[in-house]
Amino acid sequence: MISLVKPYIAPSNEMMPAIEEVLYSGYIATGQAVYDFEDVFRNYIGNPLSLSLHSGTDALHIALILAGVKPGDEVISTPMTAEPTNTSIAMVGGKVVWGDINPNNGLLDPKSVRSLITERTKVIMLVHYAGMVCDMDEFNKISAEYNIPIIEDAAHALGSKYNGKMVGCNSPYTIFSLQAIKHLTTVDGGFLSLKNEEEMGRALKLRWFGLDKTRSRLENDITEVGFKYAMNNVNATIGLVQMKHINEVVGRYIENGKFYDKALVGINGVR
Ligand SMILES: Cc1ncc(COP(=O)(O)O)c(C=O)c1O
Numbered sequence: 001m002i003s004l005v006k007p008y009i010a011p012s013n014e015m016m017p018a019i020e021e022v023l024y025s026g027y028i029a030t031g032q033a034v035y036d037f038e039d040v041f042r043n044y045i046g047n048p049l050s051l052s053l054h055s056g057t058d059a060l061h062i063a064l065i066l067a068g069v070k071p072g073d074e075v076i077s078t079p080m081t082a083e084p085t086n087t088s089i090a091m092v093g094g095k096v097v098w099g100d101i102n103p104n105n106g107l108l109d110p111k112s113v114r115s116l117i118t119e120r121t122k123v124i125m126l127v128h129y130a131g132m133v134c135d136m137d138e139f140n141k142i143s144a145e146y147n148i149p150i151i152e153d154a155a156h157a158l159g160s161k162y163n164g165k166m167v168g169c170n171s172p173y174t175i176f177s178l179q180a181i182k183h184l185t186t187v188d189g190g191f192l193s194l195k196n197e198e199e200m201g202r203a204l205k206l207r208w209f210g211l212d213k214t215r216s217r218l219e220n221d222i223t224e225v226g227f228k229y230a231m232n233n234v235n236a237t238i239g240l241v242q243m244k245h246i247n248e249v250v251g252r253y254i255e256n257g258k259f260y261d262k263a264l265v266g267i268n269g270v271r
Helices: 012-023 032-045 056-066 083-091 110-116 136-146 197-206 233-243 246-263
Strands: 050-053 074-077 095-098 121-127 150-153 173-177 190-194
Touching: 012 233, 032 050, 032 233, 050 056, 050 197, 056 083, 056 150, 056 173, 056 190, 056 197, 074 083, 083 095, 083 121, 110 136, 121 136, 136 150, 190 197, 233 246
Parallel strands: 074 095, 074 121, 121 150, 150 173
Antiparallel strands: 050 190, 173 190
């Protein structure tokens, strides 16, 4: 059997001691390993306003809440994706409006998106399918013209760049997945990258029941109901070891892509 997607896991002499240490450390919930992993991840994509979550789906959910999507609001999205891109829209009561994709690359077509905008459009949801980045110049124009925020679903695009800039630094909301078959896996995990410090504060509360983790319980008052979406120290420890290999892993994906580009040239019916 040829596996289409095989998880990259760092060598066992690096991974296993780290996992053993955290498992028996007495602290496996959200703690220092998570904060260390967040620092490494933030440095890698170059956006300090990034927070870890238990999954990419959690990140989508929080992004949609921050963007203010309420029942009945429209979100223009793409069918060329995994289910969570669109089920998360339904989670906040939003209505998915299907954009057309460009048949040459499978990415959402800006012309189609423009034609679907109504007064109910609250968000444009982009998916950088298989690591290929959408036409951000056009989408940024549309976003500015209609004052509609973009959520970039970059579940497949950790390490992708557009015009030399890392994905995760451009739009008000970018989500990443660290699920089993993504470039960098922590078994399960996710990140949300933001552009606004106030929204960062709100997102941090939303990932932990609505509580401010920097204050004691007596000083806390839940004013907005949150979720249990935080990453734990075990996944974060795996992430810390995995991140040491991120350039090598992304490089491998690029090399594999080039291999297929070359090997499939001239085959009848393949474009
Ligand atoms: C395009 C896309 N968006 C979102 C997700 C959700 O990520 P997760 O599985 O980490 O919740 C995935 C992964 O399954 C995905 O492929």
